[in-house]
Amino acid sequence: MSTWIPSIRSAVSWKTRDGTLTAEYRHIPVLLDECIEALDLRDGVTALDCTLGGAGHSEAIARSIAPHGTLIGIDQDDMALEAARKRLDSAGLDSDPLLLKGNFADLDELLVTARVPGVDAALFDLGVSSPQFDFPERGFSYREDAPLDMRMDRDSEELPVSRLVNRAKLEDLKDIIERYGEDPQAGRIARAIVEARVRKPIETTGELAALVERAYPAAWRAKARNHPATRTFQALRMAVNDEIGELERFLDAILGRLKPGGRVAVISFHSLEDRVVKHRMKAWAQGCICPKHIPVCVCHHAPEALLVTPKPVCPSERELMLNPRAGSAKLRVAEKLDPHARQADEDSGEEAARLRYEAKRAARLARHGREGRERA
Numbered sequence: 001m002s003t004w005i006p007s008i009r010s011a012v013s014w015k016t017r018d019g020t021l022t023a024e025y026r027h028i029p030v031l032l033d034e035c036i037e038a039l040d041l042r043d044g045v046t047a048l049d050c051t052l053g054g055a056g057h058s059e060a061i062a063r064s065i066a067p068h069g070t071l072i073g074i075d076q077d078d079m080a081l082e083a084a085r086k087r088l089d090s091a092g093l094d095s096d097p098l099l100l101k102g103n104f105a106d107l108d109e110l111l112v113t114a115r116v117p118g119v120d121a122a123l124f125d126l127g128v129s130s131p132q133f134d135f136p137e138r139g140f141s142y143r144e145d146a147p148l149d150m151r152m153d154r155d156s157e158e159l160p161v162s163r164l165v166n167r168a169k170l171e172d173l174k175d176i177i178e179r180y181g182e183d184p185q186a187g188r189i190a191r192a193i194v195e196a197r198v199r200k201p202i203e204t205t206g207e208l209a210a211l212v213e214r215a216y217p218a219a220w221r222a223k224a225r226n227h228p229a230t231r232t233f234q235a236l237r238m239a240v241n242d243e244i245g246e247l248e249r250f251l252d253a254i255l256g257r258l259k260p261g262g263r264v265a266v267i268s269f270h271s272l273e274d275r276v277v278k279h280r281m282k283a284w285a286q287g288c289i290c291p292k293h294i295p296v297c298v299c300h301h302a303p304e305a306l307l308v309t310p311k312p313v314c315p316s317e318r319e320l321m322l323n324p325r326a327g328s329a330k331l332r333v334a335e336k337l338d339p340h341a342r343q344a345d346e347d348s349g350e351e352a353a354r355l356r357y358e359a360k361r362a363a364r365l366a367r368h369g370r371e372g373r374e375r376a
Contacts, residue, residue, distance in 0.1 A: 029056030030326040031267055034313050035123055036060050038333040039263050044068040045120035048257075050104040050250065051075065055084035057123055062091035071097040072116060074104050076153035103153070105246035107253040118259040124250060125267045126243070140237060142229045145206030150237045161236045165208065166201050170194045180244075180272065181235030188215045189232055208232070234270070247273060251280045255304060260338035263308065269328045274312065281307060281334045308333040 029035075035057060041047060041064035049058040052073035062071045071093060075081050081099055088097050102110045104124065111119075139149030139161065148162035165173070170190050178186035192215035193202065202208050212229040213221065221228055238244065254264050268274040284305035288297040312330035319326055 028323045028325070029060070030125065030323065030329045031313065031315060031319070031331050032057060032060055034331055035265050035267070036064055038265050038308060038313070038331065039121040039123065041065050041069075041121055046070040046072070046116070046118070048072045048119040048122040049074070050107065050122060050124045050254075051126070052084050052099065053077075053080050053125065055087045057125060058084060058097070059087055059091050061121075061123065062088060062093050062097065066092035067094045069093060070095060072111075072114070072119065073097055073099045074102055074107075074110060075099075076101060076103050078155075103246060105249040107250055107257060111257055118257055118262070120259050120262045122254055122258065122262070122264045123267075124254075124264070126247065126269055126273050139205055140233070142205050142209035142227055142233055145204050148203060148205055148208060150233075150240055152241050158240060161240050162201070162203055164236060164240055165193055166197050176239045177232055177235045179235070180238040180270075181231035182271070183231040183235070185216055185220065185228075188217075191215075205233075238270070244272060244276065247276055248280075251277070255284060255336060258336040260336055260340075263333055263335045265331060265333045267329055267331050269330075274330050274332075277332050278312075281305065281332055284334055302339075303337060304339075305334040305336050308335050 039047070039061070041061060043065060045065050047061045047065050047069060049055075049061060049072070052058055052075035055073065058071060058073050062069070065071065071088070071091075073081075073084055073088075075084070078101070081101060084097075085099060088099075091097070098114060098116075100110050100114060111117075137146055137149075138154075139146050147160075148165065149160040151158050151160055164176075168176070173190035173193055174186050177183050177189055183189065189212050192211055193208075196202060196211050202211065209227065209229040212232045213227070216224070216228040258264060266277045268277055285303050285307045287301060287303050288299055289301045290297050290299045309332055312332050314331070315323075315326040315329055
């Protein structure tokens with residue numbers, strides 16, 4: 001298979017609903033080479049990008065399965081779908097990509113409606129794409145003042161973040177910021193929000209960011225590497241979009257949609273997300289579940305998948321220099337087993353999958369003349 005080296009940054013012109021050109025939809029795919037290698041793509045297979053975004057990953061996937069492959073992309077963001085459609089026009093596939101508007105959590109329904117019986121590879125890139133941060137009107141970023149929104153799909157029935165911060169109880173706000181943001185100042189921030197909204201509703205990103213910054217102790221602000229509002233904004237975004245719940249529903253569905261030998265790759269950016277993915281993949285790969293005191297297996301539980309990456313794969317130093325936003329990214333990959341052709345020795349099968357992946361990774365590192373880094 002020929003190797004295609006994409007540009008690290010893509011740009012697609014984007015217009016707002018009134019037709020005025022505001023910016024370019026820019027997307028930098030994270031762990032791109034690692035994803036393509038781990039998914040073991042080839043000409044003619046059916047590949048699914050569950051979080052299409054600006055199609056940075058999808059373009060590389062399309063070129064890896066061209067010309068006879070089938071590419072399916074899912075996104076609930078109209079802006080992302082339009083950018084992806086333009087970008088994939090020249091990806092080299094004989095058939096047009098199948099782009100579906102919807103939520104990856106509704107994977108079963110979307111694929112049934114599209115009459116897709118199964119896929120050979122699936123990629124799931126969690127979190128918010130760079131363009132959503134870069135467009136102030138989306139309300140994801142504290143860097144510019146804009147209406148508090150943060151909904152992935154602005155046409156959905158989900159309530160914007162402004163409704164959450166102005167109506168949620170103190171304990172609920174504290175729990176959201178503590179759980180999803182892992183912010184040690186969650187209590188102080190929640191109290192500051194509740195006190196401020198009594199005087200005036202909190203309606204913009206700038207108001208919320210300034211409020212959170214004031215809630216932080218001066219000593220903490222002085223030592224902080226990032227803006228004090230970073231974790232609060234992350235937590236509110238994850239809550240309003242039910243990101244953990246959607247991830248769990250996706251993981252419930254994806255194994256049933258993979259063909260035997262098919263692989264699923266998940267990129268996470270948050271420790272809570274990574275724990276969910278890690279535990280689910282380990283459960284897929286687990287064999288006997290009998291209690292330890294039983295000497296002979298009586299459960300006959302067989303693994304459903306192999307762990308292709310026993311430890312998460314993280315961005316190289318070179319990638320971090322080009323894209324600092326990739327700093328917390330972790331990639332985990334599993335391969336579905338054939339339930340009708342499982343070998344007696346599952347460990348040898350898993351080891352073979354790992355060896356194939358490691359061989360490809362070593363070859364890539366040798367080509368680039370650099371070292372990747374992996375974190376447990």
